[in-house]
Amino acid sequence: xxxxxxxxxxxxxxxxxxxxxxxxxxxxxxxxxxxxxxxxxxxxxxxxxxxxxxxxxxxxxxxxxxxxxxxxxxxxxxxxxxxxxxxxxxxxxxxxxxxxxxxxxxxxxxxxxxxxxxxxxxxxxxxxxxxxxxxxxxxxxxxxxxxxxxxxxxxxxxxxxxxxxxxxxxx
Numbered sequence: 001x002x003x004x005x006x007x008x009x010x011x012x013x014x015x016x017x018x019x020x021x022x023x024x025x026x027x028x029x030x031x032x033x034x035x036x037x038x039x040x041x042x043x044x045x046x047x048x049x050x051x052x053x054x055x056x057x058x059x060x061x062x063x064x065x066x067x068x069x070x071x072x073x074x075x076x077x078x079x080x081x082x083x084x085x086x087x088x089x090x091x092x093x094x095x096x097x098x099x100x101x102x103x104x105x106x107x108x109x110x111x112x113x114x115x116x117x118x119x120x121x122x123x124x125x126x127x128x129x130x131x132x133x134x135x136x137x138x139x140x141x142x143x144x145x146x147x148x149x150x151x152x153x154x155x156x157x158x159x160x161x162x163x164x165x166x167x168x169x170x171x
Contacts, residue, residue, distance in 0.1 A: 001038065001070055005134035006045040008052075009142050009149065011122050013131050014045045022070050035070060039077030046082060054169060055082055056141040058133070059091040088166035092140055094133075099159035100143075100152070101136040112136065119150045146171045 002017035018034045020026050046055050060075045082089050095105030101119075102111040109129040116125055116132040120139065125131035139149045143157075144165055165171065 001035075001074060003128075003130040004038065004042050004074075005128075005130040006042060007123060007131065007134035007138040008049055009138055009147070010049065011124075012049065013123060013125065013134065015128065015131055016041055016045070022068055031070065035074050036077065039074050039081060042078050043081035043085075046078075046087070047085065051085070052087055053145055054141045054165070055087055055089045056137040056144075057089055057091050058097065058137065059093045088169050090141065090144065090163065090166060092137060092163060096159045096163070097133060097136050097140065100140055100156055101132075103153070103156050105159075119152070144171060145169070 001021045002019050004016050006012075006014045006016075016038065018038050021031055021034055021038075046052060057075070057078065060072060079089050079091075098107040098112065099105040101107065101115045104111075107115075109132075112129055112132045113125070113127050116123060116135050117127075120135055123131070123135045125135060140160065140163070142149050143160060144163060
């Protein structure tokens with residue numbers, strides 16, 4: 001929760017977060033308000049350049065996967081804030097993002113950074129893996145809308161085969 005990233009097709013990148021959100025030493029009221037502020041800020045960044053045609057967000061881990069409740073609350077807060085504004089949201093697994101970017105679903109951070117530098121140099125990430133992940137989520141969204149940001153090998157593009165656009169959105 002200290003490194004949430006937003007990327008937009010025009011090259012804008014934003015990294016935000018709040019330290020100590022998961023620390024039990026912070027009071028519940030403080031943590032709740034900080035989560036709301038963080039969620040509102042992330043949604044506002046997604047809307048900064050106008051109403052997006054699509055927002056791609058990393059899939060919330062499902063049952064059997066370790067995740068903290070704060071992350072789940074923040075995820076739903078962001079999705080809800082966007083849905084209330086009529087923004088279609090597509091959730092995509094981390095493995096799909098990695099396969100699209102680097103050709104394999106278990107690619108390490110270094111491979112994601114390298115793929116961003118090599119294939120999408122218009123995004124200046126400074127080597128931050130969180131920003132790189134956001135860049136590739138953006139690239140998936142643009143590709144799904146029929147405006148690919150980069151040509152990729154078939155093995156990479158196969159990552160998109162099972163993705164389904166939200167209702168009302170066409171390629």
